[in-house]
Amino acid sequence: MNKQEVFADGFWKNNTIFVQLLGMCPLLGVTTSAENGFWMGAATLLVLLGSNLVVSLVRGVIPKNVRIPAYITIIAAFVTVVGMLMNAWMHDMYLILGLFIPLIVVNCAILGRAEAFASKNSVSDAVVDALAVGLGFTFALLLLGGVRELLGQGELFGFPVFGESYPNVLMFILPPGAFIALGFILAGVNLVNRQLKLRADAAKAKAVNADAAATVAVEAG
Amino acid sequence: MKLEREQLQMVLALFVVAAIAAILLGLTDIVTREPIAAARKEALHRALQQVLPAHTNDPQAEAVDVDGKVIYPARDHGKLAGMAWEVIAPDGYSGSIRILVGVHPDGHVLAIRVTDHKETPGLGDGIVRNQAWVDSFRGRGLDDVRWKVKKDGGDFDQFTGATISPRAVVKAVKGALEFYRAKQTAIVGRLNGNSESVPGSAGGGE
Numbered sequence: 001m002n003k004q005e006v007f008a009d010g011f012w013k014n015n016t017i018f019v020q021l022l023g024m025c026p027l028l029g030v031t032t033s034a035e036n037g038f039w040m041g042a043a044t045l046l047v048l049l050g051s052n053l054v055v056s057l058v059r060g061v062i063p064k065n066v067r068i069p070a071y072i073t074i075i076a077a078f079v080t081v082v083g084m085l086m087n088a089w090m091h092d093m094y095l096i097l098g099l100f101i102p103l104i105v106v107n108c109a110i111l112g113r114a115e116a117f118a119s120k121n122s123v124s125d126a127v128v129d130a131l132a133v134g135l136g137f138t139f140a141l142l143l144l145g146g147v148r149e150l151l152g153q154g155e156l157f158g159f160p161v162f163g164e165s166y167p168n169v170l171m172f173i174l175p176p177g178a179f180i181a182l183g184f185i186l187a188g189v190n191l192v193n194r195q196l197k198l199r200a201d202a203a204k205a206k207a208v209n210a211d212a213a214a215t216v217a218v219e220a221g
Numbered sequence: 222m223k224l225e226r227e228q229l230q231m232v233l234a235l236f237v238v239a240a241i242a243a244i245l246l247g248l249t250d251i252v253t254r255e256p257i258a259a260a261r262k263e264a265l266h267r268a269l270q271q272v273l274p275a276h277t278n279d280p281q282a283e284a285v286d287v288d289g290k291v292i293y294p295a296r297d298h299g300k301l302a303g304m305a306w307e308v309i310a311p312d313g314y315s316g317s318i319r320i321l322v323g324v325h326p327d328g329h330v331l332a333i334r335v336t337d338h339k340e341t342p343g344l345g346d347g348i349v350r351n352q353a354w355v356d357s358f359r360g361r362g363l364d365d366v367r368w369k370v371k372k373d374g375g376d377f378d379q380f381t382g383a384t385i386s387p388r389a390v391v392k393a394v395k396g397a398l399e400f401y402r403a404k405q406t407a408i409v410g411r412l413n414g415n416s417e418s419v420p421g422s423a424g425g426g427e
Contacts, residue, residue, distance in 0.1 A: 032342045062238070066231045070238045077242035081249045088256035091264055095337060152343060170382070173343040 003128050010132025017140035018189045022109040027141060028178040030100050034157050037145025039093050040100060041138025043082050047104050048113060048130040048137075050078035055118040056126035071114045072105070079104045109137065140185075147181045148172045264336075269293055272323030272332040274302045285411045287404055294412045295323075301412055303331050308400075310393035314385040315339045318348065322397040326409060329362035333394055338386075345386030354378055354387070358394060363402060368395035 001009070016022050026044065031037040054074050062070045083101045086094040094101065104110070113133055118126040150156055152173035154166035171177045262281065269280050276295035284293050295303045303325050310318040318338040323331035333355060340346045347354060357377060369375025370388045379387045401408065 058238075062234050063227065063231045066235050070235060073235075073238050073242050077245050080246055084249050084253040084257070088253040088260060091257075091260035095264075098339065168343060170343045174341065 001125075003125065006125055006128045007132040010129050011136040011139075015136040015140065015189075016109040016133055017137060017144075018186060020109070020112075022112065023107045023137060025103060026100050026107060027144060028175065028182070030097055031141055031145035031148055031178060032152070032173050033149040033155075034142055034146040035093075036096060037141035037143075038138065039086075039090070040097055041134070041141040043086065043097070043101060044104055044107060044110070044137055045131070045134030046082050047075065047078045048110055048134040049127065050081070051075045051110055051114055052118040052126040052130035053123065054078075055114040056121060056123045059119045067119065068111075068115070071111055071119075075110055075114065076105045109133065143185060144178070144181055147185065148177055151181070152177060268321045268334050268336050269295075269305055271334050272305045272321050274323075274325075274331060276302055280305070285408075287408050287411055288400075290400070292408060292412070301326050301409065304408070304412065305331075306397070307336065308393045308397045310389035312385070312389045312392070313338060313340055314345045314383070314389075315341070318386070318389055318393070320390060320393055320397075322394055324397065324401055327362075328398060328401055328405065329360055329365070330358045330394065330398065332356075333358045333390070335390070340386045341383070344380065344383040347380040347383060348386050348390050351380065354380070363395070363398045368392070 012018075014020060017024075017027055023044075026040050030040045051071070051074050055071055058070075079102060082104070083094070086097075086101065113129060117129050121129070146156060150161060151169050152171070153168050154160060154162035169177075172181060265281065273280060273293070273295035275297060277298055278294070278296040280293035280295055283296075284291050286292070290306045292304050292306045294301060295305070303323055305321055305323040307319055307321050310320060316339045318340065319336045321334045321336050323333070325331050335349045335355075338346065338348065340348060349355075354377075366376040367374065368377070368391055370377050370379040370384060370391055372379050372384055373388065375391065377387060377391045
């Protein structure tokens with residue numbers, strides 16, 4: 001796979017949230033607003049970058065039997081580092097995200113990338129993969145957070161969008177709203193993917209037809 | 222029993238990984254320790270500004286410890302104008318609510334501010350977002366009002382769909398005033414006695 005394919009795969013085709021449905025705990029837990037979703041995604045992206053980088057660096061050195069504890073140690077170290085950095089320089093957001101920061105350790109998407117990708121690929125590929133998967137994850141959290149904030153409070157990033165008279169649909173801020181909004185987003189993603197596939201198939205069919213027509217023309221000629 | 226080569230490798234690999242992780246954490250701690258302390262102090266400073274009256278001193282530098290509560294005094298040109306300390310309501314809807322309560326020396330509430338909570342956004346977090354409700358504590362003494370939410374026969378509003386969070390806050394603020402009434406002489410004595418004392422230096426009492 002070249003870098004472009006690695007990126008497309010991590011960001012969209014195998015998006016952690018939209019396709020693999022991993023990392024549901026932070027997704028549903030913190031996405032009450034676009035800002036929370038964004039920073040949770042950014043924290044996860046940083047951890048993923050660190051862990052993919054290091055796991056790829058030490059691939060082949062770690063004996064197979066102890067690779068999982070080794071990966072988890074690496075991930076936990078980066079999670080703690082990111083937690084401390086946020087505590088120091090983004091204190092308010094650190095307090096808001098609270099317990100969900102240390103819980104990044106158990107986001108199976110991160111261990112999944114370490115095990116399935118970083119441990120088998122070059123450092124540069126692993127970094128691209130981390131960026132792609134992390135950005136895909138951030139995008140998903142941002143999208144869900146934005147939808148919930150917009151419908152639940154009529155705001156986006158804390159700025160009023162629908163005005164004073166908007167009746168806040170509280171349900172979207174509460175946990176059930178997270179599931180409902182996620183369901184509609186997944187349906188939308190599937191719709192987009194189907195359109196993309198139809199278009200790709202059509203293009204392929206056209207190419208084949210053109211090929212066939214050309215062959216026929218050549219034979220007839 | 223002799224360790225196999227393979228086993229040694231495993232031990233060594235985990236040891237090296239753990240050692241590197243430890244070094245990484247240690248370095249980050251060195252870099253972030255002071256900024257974290259500064260951020261905490263700044264957050265506390267902002268909260269104190271909101272619950273204390275105008276003052277000319279540094280409440281954090283002059284904090285005293287009375288019965289395990291760190292009390293921050295506000296002085297206006299040396300005269301005690303108010304004080305604040307943090308109370309914890311353990312019975313929020315989701316976990317504890319931490320509230321900074323500003324108290325006038327005569328025992329009424331100056332202002333309150335929730336410093337940490339995990340209440341439901343849009344419902345229970347009215348204890349932070351609903352300014353009118355937060356302000357309804359201003360000027361209230363222990364005997365001025367019934368310290369319960371209206372649903373329980375008191376004088377404080379609850380929110381539509383959220384009774385537990387305001388109930389917990391009202392109870393905790395009432396507890397703060399009761400603490401002040403019980404310990405008033407000790408607290409005021411400590412605050413007036415030695416303004417340069419350090420938190421945790423001694424228990425309460427004169």
